[in-house]
Structures are given as C-alpha cells and as structure tokens.
Amino acid sequence: MENPFGSKPATSNMMNHSEAAEVFTEDVDRTTWHDKTLWFVREKRDKAVFQIPEWEALREAGSRIKHNALSNLDEYLLEFEQNAIKNGVKIHWAADGHEHNEIVLQILKETGATQMVKSKSMLTEECHLNDFLMEKGVDVVDTDLGERVVQLAGEPPSHIVMPCIHKKKEEIGELFHEHLGTEKGASDPKYLAEAARQHLREKFLTRRAALTGVNFAIAETGGFVVCTNEGNADMGAHLADVHIASMGIEKIIPKAHHLGVFLRLLARSATGQPITTYSSHFHRPRQGQTMHIIIVDNGRTTQLGRPDFRNSLKCIRCGACMNTCPVYRRSGGHSYHNAVAGPIGSILAPNLDMRKNADLPFASTLCGSCSNVCPVKIDIHDQLYKWRQVLVAEGYVDSTKKQGMKLMASVLSSPKLFRFSGKAGRTMMRLLPYSVSNPLNPWFKQREMPEPPKESFREWYVNRETKK
Amino acid sequence: MNSRERILSAVKQNKPELQPLPETTRFQSDYPDLVAKFSEILRFIGGTPVLVADYAEAETYIRQTYSDLPSVVSKVPALQHLATTEWDVLDPHQLETVDLAIIQGVFGVAENSAIWVPEERGGHRVLPFICQHLVLLLNTADLVPNMHDAYERLNISESGFGVFIAGPSKTADIEQALVIGAHGARSLSVVLLQNS
Numbered sequence: 001m002e003n004p005f006g007s008k009p010a011t012s013n014m015m016n017h018s019e020a021a022e023v024f025t026e027d028v029d030r031t032t033w034h035d036k037t038l039w040f041v042r043e044k045r046d047k048a049v050f051q052i053p054e055w056e057a058l059r060e061a062g063s064r065i066k067h068n069a070l071s072n073l074d075e076y077l078l079e080f081e082q083n084a085i086k087n088g089v090k091i092h093w094a095a096d097g098h099e100h101n102e103i104v105l106q107i108l109k110e111t112g113a114t115q116m117v118k119s120k121s122m123l124t125e126e127c128h129l130n131d132f133l134m135e136k137g138v139d140v141v142d143t144d145l146g147e148r149v150v151q152l153a154g155e156p157p158s159h160i161v162m163p164c165i166h167k168k169k170e171e172i173g174e175l176f177h178e179h180l181g182t183e184k185g186a187s188d189p190k191y192l193a194e195a196a197r198q199h200l201r202e203k204f205l206t207r208r209a210a211l212t213g214v215n216f217a218i219a220e221t222g223g224f225v226v227c228t229n230e231g232n233a234d235m236g237a238h239l240a241d242v243h244i245a246s247m248g249i250e251k252i253i254p255k256a257h258h259l260g261v262f263l264r265l266l267a268r269s270a271t272g273q274p275i276t277t278y279s280s281h282f283h284r285p286r287q288g289q290t291m292h293i294i295i296v297d298n299g300r301t302t303q304l305g306r307p308d309f310r311n312s313l314k315c316i317r318c319g320a321c322m323n324t325c326p327v328y329r330r331s332g333g334h335s336y337h338n339a340v341a342g343p344i345g346s347i348l349a350p351n352l353d354m355r356k357n358a359d360l361p362f363a364s365t366l367c368g369s370c371s372n373v374c375p376v377k378i379d380i381h382d383q384l385y386k387w388r389q390v391l392v393a394e395g396y397v398d399s400t401k402k403q404g405m406k407l408m409a410s411v412l413s414s415p416k417l418f419r420f421s422g423k424a425g426r427t428m429m430r431l432l433p434y435s436v437s438n439p440l441n442p443w444f445k446q447r448e449m450p451e452p453p454k455e456s457f458r459e460w461y462v463n464r465e466t467k468k
Numbered sequence: 469m470n471s472r473e474r475i476l477s478a479v480k481q482n483k484p485e486l487q488p489l490p491e492t493t494r495f496q497s498d499y500p501d502l503v504a505k506f507s508e509i510l511r512f513i514g515g516t517p518v519l520v521a522d523y524a525e526a527e528t529y530i531r532q533t534y535s536d537l538p539s540v541v542s543k544v545p546a547l548q549h550l551a552t553t554e555w556d557v558l559d560p561h562q563l564e565t566v567d568l569a570i571i572q573g574v575f576g577v578a579e580n581s582a583i584w585v586p587e588e589r590g591g592h593r594v595l596p597f598i599c600q601h602l603v604l605l606l607n608t609a610d611l612v613p614n615m616h617d618a619y620e621r622l623n624i625s626e627s628g629f630g631v632f633i634a635g636p637s638k639t640a641d642i643e644q645a646l647v648i649g650a651h652g653a654r655s656l657s658v659v660l661l662q663n664s
Contacts, residue, residue, distance in 0.1 A: 037643070037644055040644060041644065054495045057492065057495065058495060060490070061490050061492060061493050061495075064487070064488075064489065064490035065489060065490060065493065067487040068486075068487045068488060068489045068490075070483060070484065070487075071483055071484050071485060071486045071487040072483070072486060073479045073483055074476050074477075074479040074480045074483065077475075077476065077479065078476070087625070087628075093470070093471040093472035093475055094471060095471040095474055095475060099471060143651070144641070145639045145641040145642070145650060146639075146641035149641065149642075162640070162641060162644070163641070164641055164642075165641075165644070168643065169642050169643045169645070172642055189642040189643060189645035189647050190645075190647050192642055193639055193641075193642060193647040193649070193650065194649070197649065197650065197651060200651060201564075201651070204651070205561055205564055218624070221624055221625040222625070223624060223625055229637065229638050229639060229640075229650065230637055230638070230639050230650035230651045230652065231597045231637040231650060231651040231652025231653075232650070232651045234593070234594065234597045234631070234652070235594065235597050235598065235651050235652070238560060238592070238593040238594035238597065238598075238629075239560055239561060239594055239598075249475065249479065254489065256619060256622075256623075256624045256625075257493065257494070257616070257619040257620065258493060259615070259619055259624075260493070260494065260614075260615040260616040260618065260619040260620075261493055261616075263615050263632075264579075264614070264615050264616075271640070273513065274509055274512075274513070274579060274580035274581070274634070275577075275580035275582050275615075275632065275634050276634070277513075277633065277634055277635050277636070277637055277638060277652070278597075278631055278632070278633060278634075278637075278652065279582065279631065279632040279634075280629070280630075280631045281624050281627075281629065281630045281631065281632075282628075282629055283624070283625045283627070283628050283629065284628035284629070285628070286587070286593055286628060286629065295475070297471075297474075297475045297478070301475060301478035301479050301482055302478075302482070304478075304479060304482040304483055304484075305478075305481070305482030307484070310482075310484065
C-alpha cells in the first residue's frame with residue numbers, strides 16, 4: 001500500500017515538513033534534547049497555571065474579548081487610530097508585507113537613518129523586513145538575544161518566544177567567537193549573555209531609529225503594550241529619535257482594563273512566569289521623538305472572512321501550542337518553513353499561501369494538546385483537521401496521499417473488508433515480517449514495528465462469548 | 469482606494485456577526501498577606517524584597533548594599549541626598565554611566581510583583597532600563613492583589629509612557645538557562661516602606 005501520509009515537496013526547491021523533520025531527527029540525541037527542553041517549558045507553564053484557581057474562567061474571558069474585538073474590528077481600528085493621532089502618533093496602513101517594508105524605509109529616509117535596532121516582531125519576520133532593508137543598504141540589528149543569535153547564524157527564528165531554542169550553547173559560543181570576539185570554545189550562558197549585553201548596548205546607544213512589535217493595541221486609549229524580559233525593546237525605543245511600532249490588525253483589544261486579563265494569561269502560558277519583566281505602555285512620543293505605528297493586513301482580512309479559520313486571529317503569540325506539540329518538539333521550528341511555526345503557524349500559513357503550505361496542517365497528530373493549553377481557546381486541532389479537508393478539495397495535496405486516503409476510507413467503511421485486511425496484515429507481519437519492517441515503509445523509520453497480535457479485538461470478543 | 473480604506477472595508481465585509489463582550493473580565497485573588505505574597509513572587513523571579521519601617525531605614529539599606537557604586541541617581545525626594553550627582557541631563561544617552569537608579573514606584577501587584585513606574589517617576593523613560601542596578605521604593609499600603617485591581621486603579625494614558633517592572637532583566641534564550649541581567653538592570657531591590 002502507498003504511504004497515505006507521505007507527500008511530495010510542495011515546491012521543487014523547498015523541503016516539506018516531513019522531509020525537513022526527517023533531516024532534523026537524524027540526530028537522535030539532539031531530537032531528544034529539543035523535545036525535553038520544550039517539554040520543560042510546558043511544565044513550567046503548568047506550574048504557573050495551577051496557581052491560578054480561576055484560570056479556565058480567565059481563558060474564557062480572554063477568548064470572548066478577542067471574539068468581540070474581531071467582530072467589531074473595523075470600528076475598533078478607527079477608534080484606535082483616532083486616539084493614537086490625538087496622542088501625537090503617526091499612523092500608517094499597509095495592505096501587505098511589501099507596503100509595510102516600504103513604509104519603514106520611507107520613515108528611515110525621512111529621519112536620515114541608515115541603521116536601526118529592532119526588538120522581537122514576528123510580523124517583521126512574516127514581511128521579511130530584514131532582507132528588504134539590507135538590500136536597500138540599511139543595517140538592521142536584532143536586539144533580543146535569541147533573535148541576535150539566529151541573525152548572526154543567517155537563520156530565521158525557530159520559535160516565536162525562544163528564537164534560538166534549536167541551538168546548543170556550544171554553537172552559540174562558536175557564533176559569538178566569530179562575530180563578537182568571545183573566547184574560542186566558551187559556552188557558559190552567563191558569559192555569552194554578558195558578551196551580547198556589551199555588544200548590543202553599543203548599538204542601543206548609537207542607533208537613531210528603533211522598531212518594536214506590539215503585543216496589545218488599546219482602542220480606548222490609542223496606546224500599545226510591548227512585553228519583554230530582556231529590556232531590549234525599551235533600550236531601543238527610549239534612546240532612538242524615531243520609534244516605529246509594527247502591528248497586525250488583530251492586535252486590537254477594546255478596553256484598557258482588558259489588559260488585566262491578557263497580561264495574566266500571556267507570560268504564564270509562554271514561559272511559566274507570572275508576568276514578563278517589562279510590560280511597557282506607550283501612548284505618546286517623548287519630547288523630541290517621533291512615534292509611528294504601522295497597521296498591517298497581509299492576509300488577515302482574508303482569514304477573517306473564513307468562518308472555519310478566523311479564530312486563529314485571536315492568537316496572542318505565547319507559543320504554548322508549540323511547547324506542548326509532540327510533532328513540533330520532535331521536528332523543530334525550521335521544519336515548518338513559515339515565520340510562525342508549530343500548530344498555530346500551521347493554521348495561519350495556508351491562508352497566506354495554500355500551495356506552499358499545504359503540508360503544514362498534516363504536521364500534527366490531532367491530539368488536541370495545543371487547543372487545551374491555548375490561553376484564548378483557539379480550536380487549533382479542529383482547524384488543522386478542517387484545513388486538510390480544504391487543501392484536498394482544492395487540489396493542493398498530492399495524488400498518492402489522496403489515493404491512500406481513498407483506499408483507507410473504503411477499507412474503514414466496509415466491516416468485511418476491514419476484518420479481512422486486518423487478518424491479512426497480521427498474517428503477513430507474522431510470516432513475512434520484512435514486508436512491513438523495511439525502509440520502504442515510512443512507519444518503520446526510526447521505530448520498530450510492534451509484535452502482531454494473534455487475534456483482533458473482535459475475534460477475542462467473539463471467542464470469549466462462545467467459551468462461556 | 470488607499471490601503472487604509474481597503475483594509476477597513478475588507479474587515480467590514482469579512483467580520484463575523486457582532487459578539488458581545490464578556491460580562492466578567494475581573495477576578496478576585498484572595499491573598500491573606502499581600503506583602504508576603506509580593507515578596508515570595510519577587511524572590512522567585514530574581515528580585516530582592518526588603519521590608520523597612522521608613523525612609524531612614526531605606527537609606528541605611530541602600531548605603532550598605534550599594535556602597536561600591538560610584539554613580540547614583542535618586543529620583544525619590546526623601547532620598548535625594550543619596551545621589552552622587554544631579555544628573556539633570558537633557559539627552560537620555562548621557563545616562564549610560566549610571567550604576568544605580570533609585571525610583572519610587574506608584575503601586576505594586578502581589579500576584580506577580582510588578583510595580584507601576586510612569587515616566588514622571590524616573591525623569592527619563594530609559595532610566596530604569598539603562599542603569600546597571602535598580603532600587604524601587606514602594607509603600608506597603610500601595611499593594612493590590614492582582615492585575616485586574618491594578619488596571620482598576622490605573623489610567624494608562626495619563627502618562628506618555630509607563631511600565632510594569634517585575635524583577636531584574638533576564639534571558640533564558642541560551643538553552644533555557646536563566647541569566648539575570650540581559651539588557652536592562654542587572655539587579656532589582658524593592659524597598660517596601662511600612663510607615664509612609
């Protein structure tokens with residue numbers, strides 16, 4: 001039988017998720033280490049959550065605030081814009097990533113800046129801002145430690161909260177030795193973090209432009225909140241002449257007091273902290289400073305128009321679904337070939353490009369753990385399942401998978417055929433074990449096949465009845 | 469049609485039917501002792517809580533603990549004399565050599581030991597970030613149980629900038645190993661004043 005779950009590369013020059021995961025899992029020790037590191041973060045999340053008796057009610061509140069925000073988004077965006085302008089902030093609108101990047105470049109030109117510091121913003125990753133600016137001769141420095149590491153390595157982040165979680169400290173030591181002049185062979189995290197602190201402090205002090213992301217934008221006040229542990233967003237923004245904040249349209253929350261709900265949910269879900277070290281509330285530029293907000297669509301309004309998938313826009317980017325996902329933990333963020341990896345990335349990505357990302361909704365066991373930990377109750381695994389239906393119907397899934405699924409459907413829908421196939425399979429595995437335990441069977445890769453049982457459950461049940 | 473109009477009209481066309489806001493968005497936390505809870509959480513996230521009676525005791529603690537730091541900024545009127553210089557600078561970049569900043573927080577939150585510091589309290593927005601070490605003063609009477617209570621008390625747009633600070637700056641980006649002292653302050657002491 002053809003492998004029902006295999007699929008061809010989505011495009012000829014890019015590996016799909018299962019191919020990239022196969023490369024990742026070749027290193028068994030690293031895979032185990034990656035798996036454990038992420039699970040450790042999931043456990044920290046659990047410890048923090050169990051201390052809040054009202055956690056489930058809090059999730060429900062967060063979910064419903066986001067539902068309301070999405071259902072009235074145009075009004076809230078207008079309210080936000082109006083209040084932000086009153087606060088002395090310049091508002092820009094970008095239909096797509098390219099327009100966003102052009103706006104950033106235009107602001108830098110007006111400022112006369114050719115260098116910029118940037119704190120973590122998954123939106124700018126989505127828009128490929130760094131590549132764009134580099135081509136235009138602008139020097140961009142990512143200032144979050146993990147982001148700086150992947151930037152020096154010439155890689156995208158592999159996790160939205162912990163960008164270099166796939167790297168070992170020895171590899172970071174080697175990168176820093178090469179780029180920052182640290183001692184050869186040094187890999188102590190404290191030593192390396194100190195080197196990054198010194199290196200980036202010089203950047204903060206000399207750059208005239210800073211770009212930050214936005215965690216929450218408050219319609220009621222026209223302000224926005226940025227959450228970090230390192231303090232890099234603030235070091236950049238408060239020292240620069242120009243502060244650019246980039247946000248997707250879905251970052252809007254209606255009222256200031258809703259921050260109480262979201263700041264309680266965010267860090268606990270992300271890293272198990274009670275709150276991030278800094279929750280910075282920006283409303284007006286400081287004296288002599290210019291502040292810009294770029295409001296970006298880039299496919300979000302399309303997703304809003306898909307009833308089955310619009311709830312993905314509730315996401316507050318905590319990364320809990322990645323840390324808990326058995327597939328993410330054992331395949332690594334880069335296997336998802338999208339700015340946002342893991343379960344949430346796999347329901348956001350097909351909206352941007354169905355052909356390129358048709359493999360991602362299949363990179364899941366549908367176990368539902370992602371939906372269980374999601375702080376805003378996105379039905380992630382249901383959406384993964386629904387995307388599969390859409391992608392097959394639209395013809396984005398290759399024919400072997402389609403044929404396999406058809407065969408499986410006919411076997412599973414006929415009790416007679418099912419019983420026969422089961423019996424035939426068990427006999428084959430007993431008499432000719434090599435027929436399944438061979439490299440042509442993808443289920444045999446990296447695992448032993450189980451001992452075939454002598455009889456099926458049904459046979460056991462029937463025999464048990466007759467023995468009575 | 470420009471992008472603004474295109475985006476707004478696409479949202480209008482594609483958004484779902486209006487969903488009401490939830491009735492309950494505020495929850496109560498019952499901590500029998502706010503100072504104890506605040507201190508426990510602050511220790512957990514790498515900060516140092518110090519309980520004192522008044523500003524005189526606060527001064528003793530700060531003098532003893534930070535005696536080796538040459539460059540001190542104090543923005544607390546009652547502790548003005550602890551400053552080693554006036555630091556009346558216009559350009560925030562000049563604060564790069566500050567070793568210790570002493571700032572009075574407005575109120576603190578017991579559930580996560582976050583302290584609200586609006587820009588007026590630090591003079592410059594960057595001060596609590598650029599200093600090597602930070603001391604925040606807080607009256608024990610100004611503790612609230614959780615973040616819902618915090619926003620009930622706070623008008624966030626009153627200041628052009630304000631920040632909740634919870635502990636010293638930190639990172640776990642390298643193999644999830646916790647390192648205190650990322651880009652912001654390397655340490656945080658919170659001096660809790662009982663009689664102020």
